[in-house]
Amino acid sequence: MRRDHLRTTLLFLASIVIGVVGWSGHVLLLPAALGFPILWSLAQTRSVVALVSAGYFLAASRGLPQGVATFYAADIWLGLLLWLCASLSFVVVHSVLWTKNPNVRPFRYLLAAVIMSIPPFGITGWAHPVTAAGVLFPGWGWWGLNLITAGLAGLVTRIWPAVAIALTGFWLWSAAFWTDPKLPEGxxxxxxxxxxxxxxxxxxxxxxxxxxxxxxxxxxxxxxxxxxxxxxxxxxxxxxxxxxxxxxxxxxxxxxxxxxxxxxxxxxxxxxxxxxxxxxxxxxxxxxxxxxxxxxxxxxxxxxxxxxxxxxxxxxxxxxxxxxxxxxxxxxxxxxxxxxxxxxxxxxxxxxxxxxxxxxxxxxxxxxxxxxxxxxxxxxxxxxxxx
Known part of the structure; x- marks a missing residue:
């Protein structure tokens, strides 16, 4: 029992760290968000998945409570309420589609990723890990999007360490030669x-x-x-x-x-x-x-x-x-x-x-x-x- 509690605590804390680092506002740190699907697959129960999803999303969108309070010139509690409400779709989708079956899990995660990309759930589909495609595969266009989609599927399988190492290699290579986007002439x-x-x-x-x-x-x-x-x-x-x-x-x-x-x-x-x-x-x-x-x-x-x-x-x-x-x-x-x-x-x-x-x-x-x-x-x- 203690081991299960420790595992859950570590997964939850890791999800918060990934949310904070991946969505820190530094473009080259976006691939850190790819740690979320790994944590999603390592969870052993649906309740732990809900906790991990909430930790990641709330950490990634941590600026919302203060921003809402400033926008409405209101108390911070209004911002906290909207912050929690915004996280519901992300938590519900990833919790409902989680499965113990390792053979089905990649398809379930990709389905969750698609659902969080388009309306109605995509309306609050912030902090989507697929955004990191531009850092890992700059200039690859739709091929890069296909590759990161395959990578997301691979990160929720038993071979996730090998997939993570490969993606990290692309990340380091891209960071070493990174240049900002050009401005159109004139x-x-x-x-x-x-x-x-x-x-x-x-x-x-x-x-x-x-x-x-x-x-x-x-x-x-x-x-x-x-x-x-x-x-x-x-x-x-x-x-x-x-x-x-x-x-x-x-x-x-x-x-x-x-x-x-x-x-x-x-x-x-x-x-x-x-x-x-x-x-x-x-x-x-x-x-x-x-x-x-x-x-x-x-x-x-x-x-x-x-x-x-x-x-x-x-x-x-x-x-x-x-x-x-x-x-x-x-x-x-x-x-x-x-x-x-x-x-x-x-x-x-x-x-x-x-x-x-x-x-x-x-x-x-x-x-x-x-x-x-x-x-x-x-x-x-x-x-x-x-x-």
């Missing part, structure tokens, strides 16, 4: 430090500050300048006329986050504007559940919340190029980027407004995950965040 991503005021401060002075920022980036050779999520605030005809007038004398194009509001709710979008006019370039496929996406409102005849276009606009056209946009939360989950890669875009645009993540690793994790996907498919990357 593109500039602008990081801002405007805190909670970005997108909420609608005064003319704020727009003048953003215009000055764009002009500086354009003078540095940026033909296309990308601003963070919600940078423009509400997208209106007046806002469009202001920016078209500013850009009329040059060739620059601005891509910036904005909000489109109507009587039933709002869309979190990327708008593109140049001297010829403005347009909605992209509508976010998966807004943040709870704080933005609130589907239960319609059940009670209420309006409001952000619309989710789950599988819409996976790529967008910008001039002669095609881009895969990812807004904030979409960078933490799996299906938006894979859906976009099916259309073979020329590069990836990743924007976010992470003012509420101060003192957490959430923005760093978003950057690491996006970098890993960019490296896997050898796509240039444009990043613009506000903190």
């Amino acid at each position: 593109w500039r991503g602008v990081d801002l430090e405007m805190g909670a005021s970005l997108g909420r401060e609608a005064g003319l002075q704020r727009q003048r500050d953003l215009i000055a920022t764009v002009r500086n980036a354009a003078s540095d050779g940026g033909r296309v300048v990308v601003l963070p999520e919600t940078a423009l605030g509400f997208w209106t005809p007046t806002m469009e006329r202001l920016w078209v007038g500013v850009l009329r004398a040059g060739d620059a194009t601005v891509i910036a986050g904005a909000t489109v509001l109507d009587a039933t709710g709002y869309d979190n979008v990327l708008a593109a504007v140049d001297r010829k006019g403005g347009r909605i370039l992209y509508r976010e496929r998966m807004p943040v559940p709870g704080s933005m996406w609130q589907p239960w409102r319609s059940w009670f005849g209420e309006s409001g919340g952000t619309r989710a276009d789950f599988f819409a606009n996976p790529v967008v056209s910008i001039g002669a190029s095609r881009a895969a946009p990812l807004i904030c939360y979409e960078q933490l989950i799996v299906w938006p980027i894979l859906q976009s890669m099916l259309h073979d875009p020329d590069f990836i645009i990743a924007v976010g407004n992470g003012w509420w993540t101060e003192e957490t690793s959430i923005v760093a994790i978003q950057r690491a995950a996006t970098t890993a996907w960019s490296k896997l498919f050898a796509k240039p990357l444009v990043v613009a965040f506000n903190t």
